[in-house]
Amino acid sequence: xxxxxxxxxxxxxxxxxxxxxxxxxxxxxxxxxxxxxxxxxxxxxxxxxxxxxxxxxxxxxxxxxxxxxxxxxxxxxxxxxxxxxxxxxxxxxxxxxxxxxxxxxxxxxxxxxxxxxxxxxxxxxxxxxxxxxxxxxxxxxxxxxxxxxxxxxxxxxxxxxxxxxxxxxxxxxxxxxxxxxxxxxxxxxxxxxxxxxxxxxxxxxxxxxxxxxxxxxxxxxxxxxxxxxxxxxxxxxxxxxxxxxxxxxxxxxxxxxxxxxxxxxxxxxxxxxxxxxxxxxxxxxxxxxxxxxxxxxxxxxxxxxxxxxxxxxxxxxxxxxxxxxxxxxxxxxxxxxxxxxxxxxxxxxxxxxxxxxxxxx
Numbered sequence: 014x015x016x017x018x019x020x021x022x023x024x025x026x027x028x029x030x031x032x033x034x035x036x037x038x039x040x041x042x043x044x045x046x047x048x049x050x051x052x053x054x055x056x057x058x059x060x061x062x063x064x065x066x067x068x069x070x071x072x073x074x075x076x077x078x079x080x081x082x083x084x085x086x087x088x089x090x091x092x093x094x095x096x097x098x099x100x101x102x103x104x105x106x107x108x109x110x111x112x113x114x115x116x117x118x119x120x121x122x123x124x125x126x127x128x129x130x131x132x133x134x135x136x137x138x139x140x141x142x143x144x145x146x147x148x149x150x151x152x153x154x155x156x157x158x159x160x161x162x163x164x165x166x167x168x169x170x171x172x173x174x175x176x177x178x179x180x181x182x183x184x185x186x187x188x189x190x191x192x193x194x195x196x197x198x199x200x201x202x203x204x205x206x207x208x209x210x211x212x213x214x215x216x217x218x219x220x221x222x223x224x225x226x227x228x229x230x231x232x233x234x235x236x237x238x239x240x241x242x243x244x245x246x247x248x249x250x251x252x253x254x255x256x257x258x259x260x261x262x263x264x265x266x267x268x269x270x271x272x273x274x275x276x277x278x279x280x281x282x283x284x285x286x287x288x289x290x291x292x293x294x295x296x297x298x299x300x301x302x303x304x305x306x307x308x309x310x311x312x313x314x315x316x317x318x319x320x321x322x323x324x325x326x327x328x329x330x331x332x333x334x335x336x337x338x339x340x341x342x343x344x345x346x347x348x349x350x351x352x353x354x355x356x357x358x359x360x361x362x363x364x365x366x367x368x369x370x371x372x373x374x
Contacts, residue, residue: 024082092121100128105205108136139205146202150195157195161188197328201311204335211253211339215363218248218257218289222282225261229278232269240278248282248289249363252340260336263329264356268295271354289362292355299350308346309334333358 092115099112111129114122164185167173173181222245229240250257268278276296283290300308307313312327330346333356337344342360 024086096121096125096128103132105139108132108139143202143205146198150199150202153191153195157188157192161185161192164188194328197332201328201331201335204339211256213251213253215249216252216254216257218250218291218360218362219245219282221254221257221261222280222291224258225265226280228262229265229269229280232265233272233278236269236272237275238269238272238278239276240280242280245280245282246284248284250289250340250360251363252360253336256336256339260333260358263333264293264358267329268293268354268356271295272297284362285359287362287364289360291358291360294353294355296353299352299354300346300348301350302348305346305348309344 096112103110111132112125114125116122164181168178168181168185223242226240226242226245232238233240265278272278272295278293278295281290281292281294283292309330310327311331334344337358337360340360342358344359345357346354347357348354
């Protein structure tokens, strides 16, 4: 129950009790008065009518007081509800904003100042984390590039023994994996700080989906995973072609990796109410309901049984979410463990071009 409702109930209760006490007191006094009159004059008088009139006269101002007090309570506590909604709207993307002060200088203004100080401290903390991530990823790129170049040189050297080649190949694979992690961290840190440039241009999303479908067929062949393209409507979105390809690659890679032998992956692209709706579903172990809310967290891997056999670092879905949000879209994952996992991405779509529109332009 809210404070406003609780105070209103208390106010009503006190008023009702006050009226009851008033009625009881009047009844007692007028009963005593009637008794004295009866002893002297022996003629009864309409006591209840007089008591009722007095109670009615006193009830009108009491009712006015009750309604006025209720209105004043609602007005006085309305800033509390506004402050609650403002605090609930705080997230990582708007830590630069501050809660508005009422300007009355009361406890609510002081509470607002406390919240704003807390938001400022959080903002500075996240800024330091982003700066550290950017600096660390930048510093890691150079040694990784050097190591990769040296190992590739050793692999091309005919004098390298076969046994040593296998070791170098494994090392090169791990270096490539580390480089992907560093690139992902750099992208996410820049996206959080609003420093990552996005090229916005008309992109044929259906063409990208067909390319991803072809890639998925090749990726799924070793694991006997069949890939289907159920629908692919012609759809144009305003976005960054490179990042959209990265989004599709991450989703396709996950759908193949977290699948089962002889499983399936299905692509669907449709225009729904002026939006591009991409649905990628795959069979496999699925995701437990309690783990679904965390799948977009960085470095979170919800299936411990696959952590040692499936290559990955837990950044793929975080990258997907960041790319989708940068295109003013939404992404959602649903899963039935042991049956089907479905990823739904919705992006604003441009209106389809009318036939002959360019000819008349």
